[in-house]
Amino acid sequence: MKKFRLLVVASFLVVFALGCVASAAPKLLIGLSMDTLKEERWKSDRDIFIAEAKKLGCEVNVQAANSDDALQVSQCENLLSQGVKVLVIIPHNGDAIAPVVDEAAKAKVKTLAYDRLIKNCNLDLYISFDNEKVGYMQAEGIVKLVPTGTYFWFGGSPTDNNALMLKKGAFTVLDPLIKAGKIKVVYEQFTTDWKPEVAQSNMENALTKFNNKVDAVVASNDGTAGGIIQALTDQKLAGKVPVSGQDADLAACQRIVEGTQAMTVYKPIKVIAAASAKAAVQLAKGQKVATNKTIDNGKIKNVPFLALEPIAVNAKNMYDVVIKDGWKPLEEVYRNIPKNKWPAQK
Numbered sequence: 229m230k231k232f233r234l235l236v237v238a239s240f241l242v243v244f245a246l247g248c249v250a251s252a253a254p255k256l257l258i259g260l261s262m263d264t265l266k267e268e269r270w271k272s273d274r275d276i277f278i279a280e281a282k283k284l285g286c287e288v289n290v291q292a293a294n295s296d297d298a299l300q301v302s303q304c305e306n307l308l309s310q311g312v313k314v315l316v317i318i319p320h321n322g323d324a325i326a327p328v329v330d331e332a333a334k335a336k337v338k339t340l341a342y343d344r345l346i347k348n349c350n351l352d353l354y355i356s357f358d359n360e361k362v363g364y365m366q367a368e369g370i371v372k373l374v375p376t377g378t379y380f381w382f383g384g385s386p387t388d389n390n391a392l393m394l395k396k397g398a399f400t401v402l403d404p405l406i407k408a409g410k411i412k413v414v415y416e417q418f419t420t421d422w423k424p425e426v427a428q429s430n431m432e433n434a435l436t437k438f439n440n441k442v443d444a445v446v447a448s449n450d451g452t453a454g455g456i457i458q459a460l461t462d463q464k465l466a467g468k469v470p471v472s473g474q475d476a477d478l479a480a481c482q483r484i485v486e487g488t489q490a491m492t493v494y495k496p497i498k499v500i501a502a503a504s505a506k507a508a509v510q511l512a513k514g515q516k517v518a519t520n521k522t523i524d525n526g527k528i529k530n531v532p533f534l535a536l537e538p539i540a541v542n543a544k545n546m547y548d549v550v551i552k553d554g555w556k557p558l559e560e561v562y563r564n565i566p567k568n569k570w571p572a573q574k
Contacts (some may be wrong), residue, residue, distance in 0.1 A: 241327075255287045259307030261300060262292040263344075263445045266452060267422075269475050270318070272497045273342075273481055277316075280505035286512060295421050297324040304328040305444050313512035314338045316504060321387040322346045331547075337541040338511040340505050345389045348526040355504045355534045357495040359390045363448070364396025365540040366472040369491040370444045371401055373470045376410045377443030380434055380553060382427055382456060383418040384448045391418060392446045402446070414438060428455030435463055445471045450480035450492055457488050476550050481561045484543050491542040494549055499536055507534065547571040 258281055265271055270292075279289045289307060293300035300320055305328065307315060315332050319325040322345060329339045329349035340353045341344075355561040370379075381398065384391035405411045415434045419427045427553070435442065440463055445455040453473035460466040470490035473480050483489035509518045541549050551558050551571075562570045 243348045255285055256509070257312045258288045258508045258512060259304070259310070259312035260288050260290045260342075261304045261307060261315065261317045261319075261325075262290065262548065263300065263318050264295050265292045266294065267475075268477050268547060269497060273501045274317075276498055276501035280502045281509060284506065284509040286509050289473060293320060295320045296357045296536065297321045300325060301328055305331070308332060308335060308337060312337060313440050314340060314508045316340045316342050316508050317346060318342045319344050319346050320385075322389050323348070323387070340504065340508055340511065343390070343500060345393075345523065345525055345531075346387060351525055351528060351531050352511065353519070353526070353532050353534070354523055355500060355507060355536070356390070357500065357536045357538045359393035360397035360400070362474055362493045362495070362538045363394035363443060364492050365397075365401055366394070366448065366491070367398040367401035367446050367539060368476065369540055369542065370470050370472050371411075373407065373490055374411075374444040375405075377412075378438070378441055379411050379413045379447045380415040380442050381413055381417075381445045382429070382445065382452050382497040383416075384422045384452065385420060386418040387424070395439065398446050399446075411444075412540050415442075415520075419448075422449060422451055424451045424455035425459075426455070427452035428459050431456045431459035434464075435459060435465075442469055445469060447472050449474040449491075451475075453489055453492075454479055454483075457483060461488070474556060478556055479562060481541075481550055481556055482564060485546055485562055485565055486542070487543070489553060491540060494539045494541045494553075494555070496539075496555070498553075498555075502534065503534060523530070 238338040281288045291303035291397055293303055304342050315337055326346055326349035329346055329351055332339050334349040340351045341351055376403045383395050417430045445456055447456050448472040453471050457469055460469055466488040473492040476492050476494040480489055480492050510517050519532040519534045521533040521535045525531050541551055550556050
């Protein structure tokens with residue numbers, strides 16, 4: 229009887245130990261390679277992505293490359309060596325990172341291009357907002373304010389495929405007006421690494437070249453818009469020359485309600501970060517990801533593409549879009565506006 233009891237106890241301990249080992253099994257690991265964390269919006273992307281992935285039972289290892297191509301390649305290779313099941317990449321330079329995507333494919337690791345398309349590689353999935361539509365909205369917002377006149381156009385980084393898509397979308401609006409003789413785009417310039425200081429320098433040069441004769445500026449994001457508006461401020465032109473943007477950064481939202489920036493395009497970070505985290509977990513588990521489009525990345529004609537909808541924002545709908553969505557707080561956006569002019573909270 230004693231031996232029987234010992235056998236039962238021993239069996240229980242073995243089962244318990246096996247249960248502990250099973251419960252201690254490591255969670256699926258997702259690698260998140262980020263171009264940079266220097267811009268305000270990317271910190272939000274990171275935090276929401278990690279939180280959503282953890283809710284779904286996965287761990288996330290984040291690496292940020294500070295816009296250094298060689299460093300981002302090295303960091304991605306390091307993530308692959310750690311045994312990630314999925315590699316999510318926000319590329320600084322899509323061409324430079326493409327070989328890593330092919331390396332991941334050989335290792336049977338799924339890849340997801342987050343917000344920026346990676347071309348000429350065996351990419352599994354692309355999630356972004358419709359960037360041609362963003363560019364279209366930027367130009368449309370400015371043209372409504374200035375239907376005739378002299379225009380400057382400022383793009384993002386030439387190494388970012390999004391910058392090319394934004395330009396294509398913007399000139400879908402601008403080209404017919406150029407052909408009709410209603411507007412002239414006398415200055416076009418991309419902006420290295422999307423840096424505001426580069427945009428400011430380029431704007432200063434453009435203002436000098438054209439003797440401050442500019443009626444409107446189509447700028448591809450809020451960072452470049454900030455640099456452009458600083459150059460306009462120095463010439464006492466801020467608020468007189470409408471400038472577009474993108475991302476609904478806090479500083480841009482403040483400029484919009486103050487009147488120095490005309491509009492921005494809001495791409496709800498909660499939407500793209502949560503959707504990308506969910507998709508990454510599905511890929512890690514071998515599940516199908518629902519998409520609504522495909523895109524040709526130069527190597528694969530039909531890369532599955534989940535295209536999300538952007539929203540144009542100006543001073544009139546700032547409260548209803550940005551504030552009510554919880555992206556930025558009322559008191560921060562309107563802090564430089566007298567309280568009696570703040571929108572009524574609904």
